[in-house]
Amino acid sequence: MAKKAGFCMGVRRAVDLTLDLVNRGEERIATFGPLIHNPQVLEVLRDKGVGVLKEVPETAAGTVIIRAHGVPPVKKKGLKDAGLTVKDATCPRVLKVQAIIGKHRRLGKTTVIVGDRNHAEVDGLMGYAGPDCQVVSNEAEARELVLDQSRPYIIVSQTTQDEAVLAAITGIITGRYPQGEVFDTICDSTHRRQEAVRTLCGQVEAVVVVGGKNSANTTRLAEIAQGMGRRVFLVETEEELDVAAIKAFDCVGVTAGASTPTWMINRVARALEAIPGRGDNHLAHGLYRLVRFLMVSNLYVALGGGLLALACGSLQGITPRLAHGFIALCYLFAMHNINRLTDRQAQIFDDPAYQQFSRKYRKAMMAASTLALVAGLLVIANGGWRPLSLLLVMSVFGVLYRINFIPRFLAERIKVSRLKEIPGSKTFFVALAWALVVVIIPALYDGQGLNARSYGVMVYILLMVFVRNALFDVFQVQGDRILGRETLPVLLGAKKTLGVLNAVLILLLGLLAVYPALGLIAVPAGYGLAPGLLYLAGVTWLYSRGYWSPGVRLEFGLETTFVIVALMVWAAEGMAGA
Numbered sequence: 001m002a003k004k005a006g007f008c009m010g011v012r013r014a015v016d017l018t019l020d021l022v023n024r025g026e027e028r029i030a031t032f033g034p035l036i037h038n039p040q041v042l043e044v045l046r047d048k049g050v051g052v053l054k055e056v057p058e059t060a061a062g063t064v065i066i067r068a069h070g071v072p073p074v075k076k077k078g079l080k081d082a083g084l085t086v087k088d089a090t091c092p093r094v095l096k097v098q099a100i101i102g103k104h105r106r107l108g109k110t111t112v113i114v115g116d117r118n119h120a121e122v123d124g125l126m127g128y129a130g131p132d133c134q135v136v137s138n139e140a141e142a143r144e145l146v147l148d149q150s151r152p153y154i155i156v157s158q159t160t161q162d163e164a165v166l167a168a169i170t171g172i173i174t175g176r177y178p179q180g181e182v183f184d185t186i187c188d189s190t191h192r193r194q195e196a197v198r199t200l201c202g203q204v205e206a207v208v209v210v211g212g213k214n215s216a217n218t219t220r221l222a223e224i225a226q227g228m229g230r231r232v233f234l235v236e237t238e239e240e241l242d243v244a245a246i247k248a249f250d251c252v253g254v255t256a257g258a259s260t261p262t263w264m265i266n267r268v269a270r271a272l273e274a275i276p277g278r279g280d281n282h283l284a285h286g287l288y289r290l291v292r293f294l295m296v297s298n299l300y301v302a303l304g305g306g307l308l309a310l311a312c313g314s315l316q317g318i319t320p321r322l323a324h325g326f327i328a329l330c331y332l333f334a335m336h337n338i339n340r341l342t343d344r345q346a347q348i349f350d351d352p353a354y355q356q357f358s359r360k361y362r363k364a365m366m367a368a369s370t371l372a373l374v375a376g377l378l379v380i381a382n383g384g385w386r387p388l389s390l391l392l393v394m395s396v397f398g399v400l401y402r403i404n405f406i407p408r409f410l411a412e413r414i415k416v417s418r419l420k421e422i423p424g425s426k427t428f429f430v431a432l433a434w435a436l437v438v439v440i441i442p443a444l445y446d447g448q449g450l451n452a453r454s455y456g457v458m459v460y461i462l463l464m465v466f467v468r469n470a471l472f473d474v475f476q477v478q479g480d481r482i483l484g485r486e487t488l489p490v491l492l493g494a495k496k497t498l499g500v501l502n503a504v505l506i507l508l509l510g511l512l513a514v515y516p517a518l519g520l521i522a523v524p525a526g527y528g529l530a531p532g533l534l535y536l537a538g539v540t541w542l543y544s545r546g547y548w549s550p551g552v553r554l555e556f557g558l559e560t561t562f563v564i565v566a567l568m569v570w571a572a573e574g575m576a577g578a
């Protein structure tokens, strides 16, 4: 995956603002012009009832969103005068150019804009510059430009202007009219995407460019890759991938234009992952398919949870029993599947393979999940009424998570009709359920009681699982926002969430240093948490630095955290025993 690909900051801001308004239940929302050059995103917005205003109406009601390109001030005023509530999603970098123009106009200077006069951004800038503004789009026009020799002027450019073109044009103009001042207002987003695709071309045999076919910056990325001798596949969706042609390559890169959403890039990348490459033998591909099956069926996550429950026995200093692992495995398998299968929109925006799997095996997976839940309850019934009651309560909450069970009079007051709608609930509740089933239930099993270690280990595991959940939520942040899910990254944004996760990882490291002294963890088993924690921090770092892109391999790597924790806890115990 190219280091820089997909939505730029301005486009992401505009799309997020629009979806947040939709998710808040605002009605009669429209954008002033199409929000971005991407048919799939426009379709999603259309499906959610977001209209498109082409002209300033005389009178209207509702909310209108000004897109990232901005508009002339007179149009913004016209929209307000028409009776609309205006939400301005003009990109801050475009706002900066507008501010430069406004300031110098007040000082009596003329403005020259280097850009395309038919582009919406330039139209907006011209509105700030006033009637004596001039637009220059090429060197020939620069040579013919006529300015007042006695009047100072400024040159600014459209934010997506090519650097070399801008330099050539400003050279010609300032050579003829030296009284001007040049402002470099090019946004480096485009440049960085182009540099990233050049770097990518050095590492791959072919490049898949994802984006709207009418998006200029997407087609430019395709041209750059082609110019570097790479076979290029320009696709809007994963369905357009030429599977037969792609099979001929060993290593294929992916990039995307500034108006391509991450969920579409992920769908294409996942579809690519599933295509056997030229160098893949049957064994490697079979292994991939097995991993894919373990992931989409939630068997691997349940296995990790089962092993973790056994290890948590050691961490609390109680004798681990197979029943502890079995109960956790059954509960996590059932709950992860039931929640995914009852959420029909699950993974639409991120994972076409899961969508296919759940459509095909829906009944079988529902039956297997119900069986697992019953099996878990039967086994736990042998361990006494306390763990049984806890698991029953957790199962009821797990099933109720997506169901409107809060009475209407209360739901209207608190604006929440199901647990799923509590902000950040998905990230936290899943971690809490894990901590209860892998730490507290083993502690209560067979009449054993809770002690300081139980709570200490529970907090530790809750925080580790929280990091795992939040990372998954970061992978799916755009899809979750479209679906109106209130995950932590939807609330805070992906960058801030990664910051929070780093803070939690540091906290976990600190806890590991003090837990043994406070008696909150059994040693030497507790020392086994360190490699698992470092592994989790490593996965987080690799993802946040762009070295590991979302897909089956990354998700498998992340789910392996708890397998490593369990193995290391036992290794620490084993070494001490030896």
Ligand code: SF4
Residues within 6 Å of the ligand: 008, 009, 010, 011, 068, 069, 091, 092, 093, 094, 159, 160, 187, 188, 189, 190, 258
């Ligand atoms: S390309 Fe740059 S200026 Fe244009 S919307 Fe994106 S971040 Fe803003």
